[in-house]
Amino acid sequence: EIVMTQSPATLSVSPGERATLSCRASQSVSSTLAWYQKKPGQAPRLLIYGASTRATGIPARFSGSGSGTEFTLTISSLQSEDFAVYYCQQYNNWPYSFGQGTKLEIK
Amino acid sequence: EVQLVESGGGLVKPGGSLRLSCAASGFTFSHYSLNWVRQAPGKGLEWVSSISSTSSYIYYADSVKGRFTISRDNAKNSLYLQMNSLRAEDTAVYYCAREISNWGLDYWGQGTLVAVSS
Numbered sequence: 001e002i003v004m005t006q007s008p009a010t011l012s013v014s015p016g017e018r019a020t021l022s023c024r025a026s027q028s029v030s031s032t033l034a035w036y037q038k039k040p041g042q043a044p045r046l047l048i049y050g051a052s053t054r055a056t057g058i059p060a061r062f063s064g065s066g067s068g069t070e071f072t073l074t075i076s077s078l079q080s081e082d083f084a085v086y087y088c089q090q091y092n093n094w095p096y097s098f099g100q101g102t103k104l105e106i107k
Numbered sequence: 108e109v110q111l112v113e114s115g116g117g118l119v120k121p122g123g124s125l126r127l128s129c130a131a132s133g134f135t136f137s138h139y140s141l142n143w144v145r146q147a148p149g150k151g152l153e154w155v156s157s158i159s160s161t162s163s164y165i166y167y168a169d170s171v172k173g174r175f176t177i178s179r180d181n182a183k184n185s186l187y188l189q190m191n192s193l194r195a196e197d198t199a200v201y202y203c204a205r206e207i208s209n210w211g212l213d214y215w216g217q218g219t220l221v222a223v224s225s
Contacts, residue, residue, distance in 0.1 A: 001169075034211030036152070043202060043215035044144075044152065050209060087152050091211055094166040096142070096154040 002026050002090050006099035012107040015078050021102045023071040023088035032092035035064055035073045038101070039084045047086075048073065078104075109133040109214045111203050116219030123193050123223070129186040129203030129216055137161075137181040140206040143188050145199035146218075153199070156188065157206065171197075193223045 003026040013019045023033070035048040046055040048064035051071055061076040075082055083106050088099040115127040129141070143155040156177040157166045165177055176189040186203050200220050204212035 032209065036212075038146075038152065043217050044204075044212070045215075046211055046213050049207075049211040049213075055210075055213065085151075089152075089154070089211060091206075091209075094157065095168050096157065096166075098144075098152040098154060101151040 001095055002029060002093055002097050004088055004090055004097050004099035006086075006088055006102045008102060009100070010103045010105060012105050013078055014107045015080060017078055017107075019075040019078055019082075019104055021073040021075075021086055021104070023066075023073070023099050025069045025071075025090055028068045029090040029092035031067045032090060033064075033066070033071050034089045034091065035062075036087045036089065037082075037084045038087060044087070075104075080106075109205070111205065111214060111216035113201060113203055113216045113219035116201065116221045118222045118224065119193055120225050121194060121223055124189070124191045125193065125221060127188040127190065127201055127203075127219060127221070129188075131184045131186065131203075131205075134205070136184040140164075140208070141179060141186045142204045142206055142212060143177060143186075143201055144204055144212070144215075145197075145201045145221075147196070147199040150199075155201070158186070190221070193221075195223050197221060198223045 031051040033051045036044040038044045052064045085101045110132045142157045158177045174192045200218040202218045205214040
């Protein structure tokens with residue numbers, strides 16, 4: 001089973017600033033890594049797939065990078081609607097697995 | 108427009124059973140793998156189960172293996188999750204999600220709440 005570890009657990013950033021979220025896999029998942037945004041009472045939203053490809057309709061301020069075991073989600077200039085919990089997920093091997101999440105909060 | 112609508116959640120006693128359904132529309136249902144993902148109160152997302160487009164491949168998380176059964180009916184555009192021997196730790200919002208190969212889970216339903224309590 002592949003364990004996904006996200007850091008930090010909570011990130012406090014001011015609107016307009018850059019946020020960098022990390023995700024580490026316990027073994028290589030190649031580029032089969034997705035990022036999701038989750039807000040309370042809403043369904044998760046796919047942001048990034050294939051480690052670096054933005055999903056349909058996702059703003060260009062969201063970018064993903066990495067491969068193998070180390071991945072990063074960057075939000076270049078935070079908007080008010082970006083404050084949420086972010087999850088990484090590997091879909092390289094079953095069982096699929098999510099990280100524990102990073103809560104992005106307003107500073 | 109792609110839509111996934113879960114139903115069947117509710118309050119059940121420990122040891123009880125429940126069957127969740129997910130009705131799909133707006134896409135060719137039989138072409139896609141589907142997944143169940145859950146989120147317990149105050150916790151993160153947890154993958155539960157996957158089923159391939161023709162039901163040839165089925166996978167479960169260890170936490171539900173032997174108790175939950177995923178299935179689908181491509182003629183009815185519906186996904187199911189039969190949950191038996193329910194435990195308090197199965198309390199969660201359960202989401203169905205469409206999977207595109209090499210893309211991850213691109214569309215999600217709004218979820219249905221399952222509460223296991225005596």
